[in-house]
Amino acid sequence: MRALKAHIKNMLPQKLMYLYYLNSAKKASMYDLKRRVYDKVYNKSDVEKVKRDLALAYHIVEKGLTMPKPRPGFGKAVVMSLLDTVEKYAEFKLPKHDLEFTQSISVLKEYLHFHEQISFTLDNDLLTRLQTINKRFATVEGQKQIRTNKLDYFKHKNGSFDKFCQSRYSVRNYTNHEVPISVLHDCINLAQRSPSFCNRQPNRVHIVKSPEKKEAILNIQNGNRGFGHLAETLIVLSSVVSTTKDIHERFENHLNGGLFGMTLLNALHYNEIGACSLNWSVSDDKDMKLREIINIPHNEVVLMIIACGYLPDEFSIASSPRKSAEEITKLH
Ligand SMILES: Cc1cc2nc3c(=O)[nH]c(=O)nc-3n(C[C@H](O)[C@H](O)[C@H](O)COP(=O)(O)O)c2cc1C
Incomplete structure (x- = not known):
């Protein structure tokens, strides 16, 4: 039966095969796509959406406060929308x-405090709203951004697993001190210890050191303003789609890449390299542009980028607090 199938396959013109695969891929993908589209149109859970919008906005402000050089008055529009x-x-x-x-x-309180400390006068409409929030929620406390130094930040790099995990943060500040390729290879070899589906090892790594190429890439990525230009190295993670057998394995590239990416982030931390993941949730034209800049093979899908470099003596990190295990767990 298998031999017959293969024989029929070989006899079919390639164009017909392409259309056949496209059709079955569309059918399989619709199952997932419908869930996503349904969520955007019919999911009336205002609670989930309002929490998502809070996280999206507070994280932008959190990042702004920890930039190498926070710009006085930064992010008025996003702070206003966070207040809303x-x-x-x-x-x-x-x-x-x-x-x-x-x-x-x-x-929001930290944003207000930051501007008071540098004696910068915020626009009146913004200032009034921030002061109101400050008074109204005087007892509400969250986690402040962290000012640290290199020695303290890496002090658990040889420590116990729990201490190591708790000590890694995204760092958005780098020196121009060169990270040798051999050190990056050490990190990538560690990341290669991540599990992969049937040990098919689909992950690929594109290391970008050329200043022109880094700039061109960062120009089309939407989450690196204020710090991306400092990255000594950009690591573009991709994954070979040809390692998947059929359309039902379509998520394996991203899933395997996520596991690989986390180990790589830990390996960079272990090697005293500061790093920040950069999303590659982009439109197709940007994806095509990236492929032109660094010549990524057609059968690789781009997953994410990591900006990294050695760290300055002192820097700030966004606290990015986490929900507890109890909050995200359901026992069945
Ligand atoms: C897939 C992915 C994409 C991300 N994209 C960005 C980005 O574009 N810009 C950015 O500054 N941080 C980005 N981050 C970093 C997150 O903001 C950060 O991981 C999160 O706030 C948790 O903080 P931590 O890494 O310090 O633990 C990304 C992280 C992940 C995992």
């Missing part, structure tokens, strides 16, 4: 101890 979402959350009468809420309030 906080008010919406309060209107819904949702729990005041939920992380998205407490951290949003904490970040």
Whole structure:
């Protein structure tokens, strides 16, 4: 039966084969696509959406506060929208101890405090709203951004697993000190210890050192403003789609890449290299542009980018607090 199938396959013109695979791929992908589209149109869970919007906005402000050189008055539009979402959350009468809420309030207070400390006068409309929040939620506390130094940041690099894990953060500040390729290879070899489906090892790594290429890539990535230009190295993670057998394995590239990416981040931390993941959730034209810049083979899918480099003596990191195990776990 298998031989007959292969024989028929060989006799079919390639174009017909392509259309056949495309059709079955569309059918399989629709199952997932419909869930996503349904969520965007029909999911009336305002609670989930308001929490998502809080996290999205407070994280941008959190990042702004920890930039190598925070710009006085930065991010007015996003702070205003965070204030709107906080008010919406309060209107819904949702729990005041939920992380998205407490951290949003904490970040807004920190934003106000930062500008008071540098004696920068914020626009009146913004200032009034921030002061109101400050008074109204005087007792609400979140996690402040962290000012640290190289020695302290890496002090658990040879420590116990729990201490090591808790000590890694995304760092968005780098020196121009060269990270040798051999050290990057050491890190990539460690990342290669990550499990992969049937040990098929689909991950690929493109190391970008050329200043022109780094700049061109960062110009089309939407999450590196204020720090990306400092990255001594960009690591573009990709995955070979030809390692998947059929369309039902379509998520394996991203899943395997996620496991690989986490080990790589840990390996960079272990080698005293600061790193920050950069999303590659982009439109197809940007993806095609990236392929032109660094000549990525057609059968590789790009997963994410890691900006990295050796660290300055002192720097700030975004606290990015986590929900507890109890909050995200369901026992069945
Ligand atoms: C897939 C992925 C994409 C990310 N994209 C960005 C990005 O574009 N810009 C950025 O500054 N941080 C980005 N991050 C870093 C997250 O903001 C960070 O991991 C999160 O806030 C948790 O903080 P931590 O890494 O310090 O533990 C990304 C992280 C992941 C995993």
